[in-house]
Each structure stands twice: as C-alpha cells, then as structure tokens.
Amino acid sequence: MTEGILIGLTTALSFQNIFMVMIGCFFGTIIGMLPGLGPMTAIALMIPITYGFDPATGLILMAGVYYGAVFGGSTSSILLNAPGVPGTVATSFDGYPMAQQGKAGKALAIAAWSSFAGGTLSAIYLLFMAPSLSKVSLSFRSPDYFALMILGLTAIAAFSSKGQFLKAMMMVVLGLMLASVGQDSLSDITRFTFDNMNLTDGISFVLVVMSTFAMSEALTIILKRNDPTSAAKQVSLTELGSIRINKEERGKMYRTIPRSSVIGFLIGVLPGAGATIASFLAYGMERNLVKDEEKEKFGKGSVNGLSAPETANNAACSGSFVPMLTLGIPGSGTTAVMLGALLGFGIQPGPRLYMTNPEIFWSVIMSMYIGMVILLILNLPLIPYIARILAVPKNYLIPLILFFSITGIYVMSFNNFDIYLMIGIAVVATFLRLYDFPMPPLILAFVLGGLMEENLRRSLLLSNGSWEFLWDRTLTVCILVTTILIVLWHIYKTFTKKKS
Amino acid sequence: MNINTTKIISLLFFIFSAFYLYTAYQIQVFAFDENAPFNARTFPIYLGYAGLFFSGLKLILPDPDTIKVEHRTLEYKKTALLIVIAIIYGATILKVGYFLTTSLFLFASYYFLGERRWVLMFLLSFPFVAGFMYLLHGVLEIYLRDPFLKSIGVMG
Numbered sequence: 026m027t028e029g030i031l032i033g034l035t036t037a038l039s040f041q042n043i044f045m046v047m048i049g050c051f052f053g054t055i056i057g058m059l060p061g062l063g064p065m066t067a068i069a070l071m072i073p074i075t076y077g078f079d080p081a082t083g084l085i086l087m088a089g090v091y092y093g094a095v096f097g098g099s100t101s102s103i104l105l106n107a108p109g110v111p112g113t114v115a116t117s118f119d120g121y122p123m124a125q126q127g128k129a130g131k132a133l134a135i136a137a138w139s140s141f142a143g144g145t146l147s148a149i150y151l152l153f154m155a156p157s158l159s160k161v162s163l164s165f166r167s168p169d170y171f172a173l174m175i176l177g178l179t180a181i182a183a184f185s186s187k188g189q190f191l192k193a194m195m196m197v198v199l200g201l202m203l204a205s206v207g208q209d210s211l212s213d214i215t216r217f218t219f220d221n222m223n224l225t226d227g228i229s230f231v232l233v234v235m236s237t238f239a240m241s242e243a244l245t246i247i248l249k250r251n252d253p254t255s256a257a258k259q260v261s262l263t264e265l266g267s268i269r270i271n272k273e274e275r276g277k278m279y280r281t282i283p284r285s286s287v288i289g290f291l292i293g294v295l296p297g298a299g300a301t302i303a304s305f306l307a308y309g310m311e312r313n314l315v316k317d318e319e320k321e322k323f324g325k326g327s328v329n330g331l332s333a334p335e336t337a338n339n340a341a342c343s344g345s346f347v348p349m350l351t352l353g354i355p356g357s358g359t360t361a362v363m364l365g366a367l368l369g370f371g372i373q374p375g376p377r378l379y380m381t382n383p384e385i386f387w388s389v390i391m392s393m394y395i396g397m398v399i400l401l402i403l404n405l406p407l408i409p410y411i412a413r414i415l416a417v418p419k420n421y422l423i424p425l426i427l428f429f430s431i432t433g434i435y436v437m438s439f440n441n442f443d444i445y446l447m448i449g450i451a452v453v454a455t456f457l458r459l460y461d462f463p464m465p466p467l468i469l470a471f472v473l474g475g476l477m478e479e480n481l482r483r484s485l486l487l488s489n490g491s492w493e494f495l496w497d498r499t500l501t502v503c504i505l506v507t508t509i510l511i512v513l514w515h516i517y518k519t520f521t522k523k524k525s
Numbered sequence: 526m527n528i529n530t531t532k533i534i535s536l537l538f539f540i541f542s543a544f545y546l547y548t549a550y551q552i553q554v555f556a557f558d559e560n561a562p563f564n565a566r567t568f569p570i571y572l573g574y575a576g577l578f579f580s581g582l583k584l585i586l587p588d589p590d591t592i593k594v595e596h597r598t599l600e601y602k603k604t605a606l607l608i609v610i611a612i613i614y615g616a617t618i619l620k621v622g623y624f625l626t627t628s629l630f631l632f633a634s635y636y637f638l639g640e641r642r643w644v645l646m647f648l649l650s651f652p653f654v655a656g657f658m659y660l661l662h663g664v665l666e667i668y669l670r671d672p673f674l675k676s677i678g679v680m681g
Contacts, residue, residue, distance in 0.1 A: 191579055191582055191583040191586070192531075192583065194579045195535070195538055195576070195579045195580055195583065198542070198572060198575045198576045198579060199538075199576075201572050201575075202545055202569075202572055202576065205568065205569050205572060209565035211565075212554065212555060212558065212564070212565050214552065214553065214554060214555075214565040216549075216552050216565060216566075216569060217545075217548060217569070244604055244607070244608070247600055247603055247604050247607060247638070248599050248600055248601070248604045249598075249599065249600075250600045250603070251598045251599070251600060418640070419638070420635055420638040420639055420640040421635065421640070421645075421649060423607070423634070423638060424607075424630070424631050424634030424635055424638065425631070425649075427607070427611060427630075427634065428627060428630065428631055431611065431614065431615065431618075431630075432627070432657075432661075435618060435623070436661065436668075436669065439619065439670055441615055441616060441618070441619055444611075444614075444615030444618070445612065445615055448608060448611050448612060448615065452608060455604075456534075457534070459592075459594050460530055460531050460534060460592045460594065461592050462534070477568075478568040481563070481567075481568060482563045482567075482568075485562045485563045485567070486561075486562055486563055488562075489562060490562030490563070
C-alpha cells in the first residue's frame with residue numbers, strides 16, 4: 026500500500042497534474058456557480074478535452090472539476106439562494122440568510138473551510154478504506170454484481186426522484202434501452218440499428234451525457250427564461266463583507282466538521298445516495314446535536330447550519346469514489362459520468378484496478394487532497410472576483426454551452442448523424458425535464474447497461490437459465506434484500522407524505 | 526383517472542416499450558443460440574417488459590404531485606430557433622468546415638437570443654473560435670476537418 030501511495034503521490038504531484046487540478050478546480054467553480062449547471066454538466070463538457078491526456082491526468086482533471094463545481098454550487102446558494110447543484114440546497118438554508126445580513130464573505134469563507142476540511146477528512150478515510158473494500162469486492166461473483174447494479178439503479182432512482190420513483194425507474198429503463206443499441210458484445214449481432222451503419226457501434230456515452238445534461242440544460246434555461254419562479258436574482262457584489270472567521274465561529278466549526286464528515290463519507294459510499302442526502306442528513310443531525318440557543322439560529326444564519334451541509338457534501342463527493350474505484354459501480358450520477366470516461370480510456374474500474382493500474386487508483390486519491398488544498402488557496406482570495414461570474418449574461422452562456430457540446434461530439438466522430446442524434450436526444454430530455462423526469466438515473470443505467478447484461482448473461486449461463494442464482498449466495502440475497510428495503514422505504518415515505 | 530401531460534408521456538413510453546419489445550423479439554440470433562439460456566435478444570426482452578411495467582404503473586396509479594407547466598411563460602420560439610440553428614450547424618460543419626460554421630453558429634445564436642453588442646458578439650465568435658481551434662488542433666493535436674481554411678491556404 027505504501028508503494029502505491031508513493032506512486033500516486035509522484036503522479037499527482039507532477040507539474041502537469043497539479044496544473045490540471047488547478048484548471049479543473051477553477052473551471053469547475055465557475056461552471057458549478059452558474060445556476061442550473063452542476064458537476065455533471067461541468068464534467069461532461071471536459072470529457073472531450075480529457076481524451077487528449079493519459080487516463081490518470083484525465084481523471085485528475087475531472088476530479089478537480091467535480092470539487093470545484095460542488096464549491097461553485099455553494100457560492101450561488103449563498104449569494105443568490107439559487108443552488109447550482111442539489112447537493113448545496115441545504116447550504117442555502119443558513120448561507121443565504123447570512124449573505125442577507127451583509128456577511129456573504131464570511132459565509133463563503135465558512136463554506137470554503139468546511140468544504141476543505143470535509144474533503145480532506147474523507148480523502149483520509151478513502152485512503153484507508155479503499156484497499157480493504159477492494160479486497161472484499163474481490164469475493165464478488167457475477168450474480169452479486171448483477172444484484173449490486175440493480176441496487177445501484179434502484180437507489181439512485183429512489184433518492185434522485187423527489188418523490189417520483191416510477192418516473193425515475195422509467196428513466197432507468199430508457200437508459201438501459203439506449204445502452205442496448207448496437208452490436209451485442211458476445212455474438213456481434215446488431216440490435217436496434219434499423220440498418221443504419223452509424224448505430225452499429227452503439228450510441229456514444231459522451232453523446233448521451235452531452236445531450237441529456239449540457240445541451241438539454243442549456244435549452245431548459247432558454248425555455249424557462251421568462252418563468253418568474255426561476256428568474257435569477259441579482260446579487261449585490263459590493264456587499265460581500267469580511268471573509269475573516271472569529272474564534273467563537275471557529276470553535277463551532279471544530280465540533281461540526283468531524284461528525285459531518287463521517288456522515289457525509291458514509292452516505293457518499295452508498296450507491297445512489299450522494300451529496301444531496303448527505304448534506305440534508307448532516308444539517309438535520311447538527312440541528313439535533315447543538316444547544317437550544319444555537320438551534321434557534323438555524324435557518325437564520327447559523328454557523329453550524331452552514332458548516333454541516335458543506336462539510337458533508339464534500340465528504341460525500343470523495344465517498345462516492347469508493348464504489349466507483351473499487352467495485353466499478355458509480356455511487357452517483359457524477360461518478361457515473363466519470364466511470365464512462367474511464368471506460369472510454371479503456372480502463373475497467375473494479376477490485377483489480379489498484380493492482381493493474383495503481384498509478385491511476387492512488388493518484389486520484391492523492392489528487393483529491395491536493396485538489397482540496399488548491400481549491401482553498403485558489404478560491405478563498407478570489408471569492409469577490411469569482412462572484413462576478415454570476416453576472417455573465419445568458420445570451421452568451423447558452424450558445425457557448427451548445428458550442429462546447431457539439432464540438433465535443435464533432436471531434437470524436439466527424440459525423441453529422443451524431444450531431445442530429447444529439448440534438449434529438451437533447452430535445453426529448455428537455456421535454457422530460459419540464460415534467461420532472463430525472464436524468465441521473467438514465468445516465469447511470471446507460472453506463473451500467475453493458476456490464477449488467479454481461480453479468481446477467483454469465484449468471485444465467487452458469488445456472489443453466491434458472492433464476493436461482495438470485496438466492497444461491499448469501500451476499501446476493503443481502504444485496505437484493507437491501508434493494509427491496511429501499512423500495513419499501515420509498516413506498517412508506519410516499520404514503521406518509523400523502524397522509525400528512 | 527386524471528389525464529395530464531405526465532400520463533401522456535407515460536403512455537408514449539408504454540407504446541415505445543411495446544415497440545422496443547416487438548423489435549427485441551425480431552432480433553436474429555444464430556441457430557445454435559436460439560434455445561440458449563441467454564442470447565442477444567434476452568436482455569432487451571426483459572427491458573421491454575420492464576418498460577411496459579413501470580410506464581403501465583405510472584399510467585394506472587394516481588398522480589399525487591401533478592406537475593403544472595406554465596406554457597405561456599416558456600420561450601418556445603427562441604428555443605426552436607436555437608435548435609434549427611444547431612441543426613443547420615450540424616448539416617454544414619463537415620462540408621464548410623469547423624471555423625466558419627462554428628463562428629457563424631455562435632454569432633447567430635447570440636443574435637437570436639437578443640444580443641446586440643456587435644463588437645462583443647464578434648469577439649466571442651470568430652476570434653474565440655480561432656483561439657479554441659488553435660488549442661484543439663495546434664496544442665492538443667486533435668484533428669479538425671476544415672475545407673474552407675484549407676481552400677484559402679490557412680490549414681495544411
């Protein structure tokens with residue numbers, strides 16, 4: 026392990042990779058700050074650029090973008106009460122009231138320090154947990170993997186659907202259907218191509234990500250331009266105030282950060298849960314743990330109320346790398362995008378990744394820590410300037426997003442058909458978004474589609490076509506029981522919500 | 526049963542799943558694979574049924590949180606215009622070349638979205654694309670096909 030850490034440290038500390046983390050953090054912050062554009066859009070826009078680098082550098086760049094975008098999301102939450110990403114919704118509960126009291130600079134500084142501490146602590150947890158999890162995951166067989174994928178898809182559908190579980194499950198099926206287009210991996214028989222040669226190799230992952238996130242996001246922003254409920258609020262850039270945190274506030278943060286980082290990391294590790302649930306849980310937990318006097322301040326600009334979700338969402342970001350790197354199962358929509366990019370590099374994440382490609386495995390983990398430091402150094406002094414990005418007119422922003430999306434596809438295939446297909450998928454995705462059909466389950470299903478079919482094929486062939494493989498092994502049963510519990514919990518939540 | 530757009534989308538998804546399932550059954554597999562426990566059509570068939578199941582449930586079950594979209598406030602015209610420009614961009618990019626089509630696409634998009642600061646529009650289209658092209662083609666060595674620049678001798 027020490028050797029691996031040293032390899033990772035050497036790779037992560039190379040000039041090129043430090044530069045990439047810096048670029049990633051900077052652009053991620055800018056993109057994440059723009060309401061409506063989250064880490065998934067930011068990473069999707071970066072994918073075509075990463076193909077010019079080696080896999081470790083590409084992944085380090087994307088990881089930098091990820092942290093930057095999460096931090097950027099906090100900035101728009103605090104300054105505009107318009108969270109750039111769902112994971113920073115809880116940040117706005119106390120961050121925005123603080124900004125309204127003329128303490129925007131302080132709120133941003135608390136967010137930056139909490140993110141840094143949360144990310145750093147969870148990078149340390151990751152350092153120790155990932156190898157042991159890899160060893161455990163080596164005992165996984167095809168039925169377990171198949172069950173784990175069902176669990177991941179069900180969990181992401183349950184957690185990302187805002188109470189619309191069936192809609193999310195429909196998106197999961199649509200994602201799997203899109204993944205089934207093209208040649209069958211074993212027999213090379215073409216499926217759903219309708220004699221169109223352009224579809225023989227299937228639909229490219231980048232195309233699906235670009236169209237369902239970047240492009241449809243841009244179209245949705247234009248479509249809802251005059252919607253009074255989504256109109257962007259103007260921020261007073263002259264009233265950011267001081268960024269200094271006093272002794273009393275630091276004392277509160279010292280107590281909040283360790284417990285929020287633990288809860289954030291553990292939630293992040295679970296497939297499908299991610300930063301949103303982590304931040305809400307940490308906020309709720311903190312509210313229950315503080316003194317009554319502090320409890321009164323929650324929702325009105327509490328330091329604990331701001332620090333807890335910020336720590337937890339960054340800790341969850343690192344945590345979500347655990348299932349991706351060790352099991353090859355992404356824990357969130359964002360890591361699903363990154364998994365797709367890794368597959369594009371020809372690398373199969375999973376239990377053997379840290380043996381076959383230690384430089385990638387460890388350099389990503391080490392670069393997480395470096396990324397946190399850079400994020401703090403870069404963003405803290407730049408807060409007043411970065412905040413001005415929020416004033417970028419949409420008339421320029423939208424065409425540029427469309428341009429990056431189309432260019433991303435064009436440089437990969439030099440094919441008109443792909444551009445038409447991309448526009449078509451983006452139009453459908455925009456329409457579906459209007460009616461709250463979530464896109465992360467679609468992406469996760471699209472990424473897992475091939476692997477899921479492969480594991481089902483092996484399981485069914487080994488059991489001679491019988492579905493007994495689902496209850497033959499204790500591990501498979503445990504995973505399936507967890508899946509059933511998630512579905513039951515979701516049904517229970519829906520009914521209790523209806524009653525109330 | 527309350528008919529709303531979500532139900533109509535579910536119905537469309539149901540029809541789509543039925544079509545997908547029908548196409549899945551039509552997938553030609555090798556003769557020796559026909560009765561195998563798993564062949565090229567097995568997984569798509571399960572997916573087709575899953576699509577029918579979930580969209581069917583969505584159709585039948587009551588919808589507690591009906592999504593109301595205020596169509597009057599939506600900018601359909603500008604969105605449609607942007608899509609048309611993107612399609613024209615896609616149709617001409619290979620024949621005309623990356624530089625000219627991309628610059629014109631950006632310029633036209635700024636214009637149709639209501640921008641009228643001509644100098645800024647120009648700077649964020651032609652020189653911006655040239656810079657980006659240099660980054661891709663010159664620095665990252667990603668090939669960009671451009672018959673227009675080739676014809677005027679700028680690109681080799």
